[in-house]
Amino acid sequence: MNSYLLLLLVIIPLIGSLFVLAARSDRLYAPENVYNVSLLSQITNIGVILYIFSQCDITETGMQLVEKLSWTDCPPVILHFGVDIFSLMLILSVNLAFFIGEICLHRLTERSKTLVASGLLFVSLINGYFIAADVITFYIFFAALSAPLIILISTYGSQRKKTVLVRFSLYNLIGALLLLVSVVMMYNVRDENVFLNAAGKLSFYGKEKYFVWLGIFFAFISRMPIWPFHYWISSINSSLKNPLVFIVGNLIPLIGLYGFIRFWPNTVPAAIAVYAPVFEIICIVTMMFIALVSLSHKDMRYKLFAYTTVYYLLYLTGVFLPTDVLKQNIGYSLFAYIIIITVLSFLVSHVEYQKKVLGIYGSGGILCYMPRTSKCLSLFILAGIGLPVTPLFWNNFIILSEIFNYNLILGIMVVLSTFIVALSLLEELFRLKDKSAASSACVLGTDLSTLHYAVYIGSLLILFFSFFKPLWFVF
Secondary structure, eight states: OOOOTTTHHHHHHHHHHHHHHHSOTTSTTHHHHHHHHHHHHHHHHHHHHHHHHHHSOTTOOSOEEEEEEEEEETTEEEEEEEEOHHHHHHHHHHHHHHHHHHHHSOTTOTTHHHHHHHHHHHHHHHHHHHHBOBHHHHHHHHHHTHHHHHHHHHHHOOTTHHHHHHHHHHHHHHHHHHHHHHHHHHHHHHTSOOBGGGGGGOOOOTTHHHHHHHHHHHHHHTTSSOTTTHHHHHHHHHHOOSHHHHHHHHHHHHHHHHHHHHHOSTTSOHHHHTTHHHHHHHHHHHHHHHHHHHHHOOOHHHHHHHHHHHHHHHHHHHHTSSOSTTHHHHHHHHHHHHHHHHHHHHHHHHHHHHHHHHTOOSOTTGGGGOHHHHHHHHHHHHHHTTOTTSHHHHHHHHHHHHHHHHOHHHHHHHHHHHHHHHHHHHHHHHHHHOGGGOOGGGGGOOOOOHHHHHHHHHHHHHHHHHHHOTTTTOO
């Protein structure tokens, strides 16, 4: 019997988005109502997620709480929803990220109605993407996720947003069409919808398997920050100054990474899997290039983008190893990683805003007069690069150990890339705290509010508890 509990994860933020759109912009309390609706939607969704955790067996690795929804009778298409602990961890981390973002985002932000409505729509669709249990449901949410992304980029992009938007739309359209062809070919094999975990067991005639799996590969790789697609993703992130939109931009690669985790590598025919080493080399070259560029770059936001890129490619390298034992470790790492980049994004935005207000063009010393900001930025940068206080530390250590066990040179290059990007962040942190480079205007900088400071410290406590037991909140 269907409870449609998982479907609530899609419906709740979707209803919140519709309520936000329905709010009249000319009313005195409209911004406050928009803000309250978005917070309520996120709190309700997190409550549902925690309840779903309590209904799942955390020792099981397969899909649980499978729900069916009849879509069409001719042809017969039944949509399936299901979760495992890995997908639930991603759902919880994304919803916590947006909850943190909603609290820290000022309710009078310019165009807040568009921002909040698109953000809630993105949360609704990415939740659906993570709970999809069959290839058709998976494709529907994969393609639909482009809509809020295009809205946010077109609204909050820079002066070059036209070029970035055209490139983004083109790549996503090509990726969606390639995945559509693969899904249709999978459906035709059995004349019915195919579960994700059964996709690798399908038998194709002749060269069909190459069209199917290469289509899937290029559909997901088009959303990853890897050569030659890294340029348009870096263009998007460099043009997004709003921290909440920056978070959305940094979750685009998560869509591709999750697709690879569901389809790769153990379900892929051996004739295609033999080319995995070539892809690993491209990953490593991209990691090293972006890490080295970040070391010479003066923009803190670019350094944060470089950090997220290197770590996404680290997890992607782990996915392509000929083993299936790392999935849970990648899930635990991603839980901490998403929360860390969320908080860092808002802290960087706060520092940049204070520099703009004070008319400071250099970055030196501004943290000396903002102790709360300095403390939070220092702790989260240290946690992000490997301070053993979050699940990022242990699980990244296990992932790197498996990479070393698989290929020593590959492991050395991955560690070197993470070291360079860590050095880049520490260099910027030192510059921001360098009192000798501080100008007199820095004294007038506004520190974090009590609410924002409490949210960031609370986020760090969540990660600290997860360091000892990743599922400490499940009773």
